[in-house]
Amino acid sequence: MDCGVGSSGRFNLYSAAKLREAPSLYSLCLDSVKDMILFGDDDLSCLYQLLTDIIDCLIPRLPAIALQKFQDALPVNHENEYEVAAGSQRKRKRCENFETAWMTLYKSRFSGFRLIKPMDCSYCHTKRVGTHDFRNEWQELYWNSHIQKCLSVAAEKAVLPYFKGCLGEIKIPDSILLSMGYKQCGSYLEAEYSKLAYHCQHFGLYVRRLTLQNVLSQTETCHLFRNSKLEALVVQWIKSKEQVEGVGKLLSETLASLRFNHCKLSSEFVTTLEGSSNT
Numbered sequence: 596m597d598c599g600v601g602s603s604g605r606f607n608l609y610s611a612a613k614l615r616e617a618p619s620l621y622s623l624c625l626d627s628v629k630d631m632i633l634f635g636d637d638d639l640s641c642l643y644q645l646l647t648d649i650i651d652c653l654i655p656r657l658p659a660i661a662l663q664k665f666q667d668a669l670p671v672n673h674e675n676e677y678e679v680a681a682g683s684q685r686k687r688k689r690c691e692n693f694e695t696a697w698m699t700l701y702k703s704r705f706s707g708f709r710l711i712k713p714m715d716c717s718y719c720h721t722k723r724v725g726t727h728d729f730r731n732e733w734q735e736l737y738w739n740s741h742i743q744k745c746l747s748v749a750a751e752k753a754v755l756p757y758f759k760g761c762l763g764e765i766k767i768p769d770s771i772l773l774s775m776g777y778k779q780c781g782s783y784l785e786a787e788y789s790k791l792a793y794h795c796q797h798f799g800l801y802v803r804r805l806t807l808q809n810v811l812s813q814t815e816t817c818h819l820f821r822n823s824k825l826e827a828l829v830v831q832w833i834k835s836k837e838q839v840e841g842v843g844k845l846l847s848e849t850l851a852s853l854r855f856n857h858c859k860l861s862s863e864f865v866t867t868l869e870g871s872s873n874t
Contacts, residue, residue: 741775809831825855
């Protein structure tokens, strides 16, 4: 192509540069699959029949909510024809891809991230029959930090004098929803996704550590986190017997650490705490 030196030459050079920047058909197809995962309600397990190389390229492109849905759809004892040939090394690579994706999402969203060594993947390192479940600590860190942000929003609203509603009905700001990957479009169900109860129900399973303000120390909070396996709990500014009872209902067999900050606990409060404990 003759680019010349005049205005037409500059135009041709500019056009060539823009063409080089245009997304490839492959990239556009991956984005289409990403949107299907994000907004679709169909069974996603069929996507694992895609070529392994395609899946490996798809995983890092997914926002948090899509990555969670895609990982949840992984069939039990999944192996496509390509992974059967590759053996356990390919399975381990798949687990590492998920871990790396969660680590990247965590670091990009939450500042001051804590460097840790993720726990060994039991799916990769032991023979487990009938399950592919494994503990991905980066995934836990992501959703634990997400829920903590949601609780901070809830505490700010619940402490207001005119607040009379349920904690679970508190709306989560759009900024948090967008950071997860939710988009405002035809399939965006604001009434469902924007409530605190939805986030606790779907992501509370990954919560291991929580810090609760006194206004959140109530029976409803225990209900919101009924599926959680808390290992550490910090409560702040406890002032009333009702709040102590709320803390007691959060205690469980998995809880290894309980700390009170800025709390003056009388002997009566301690007795109430022991009496309301679920352990």
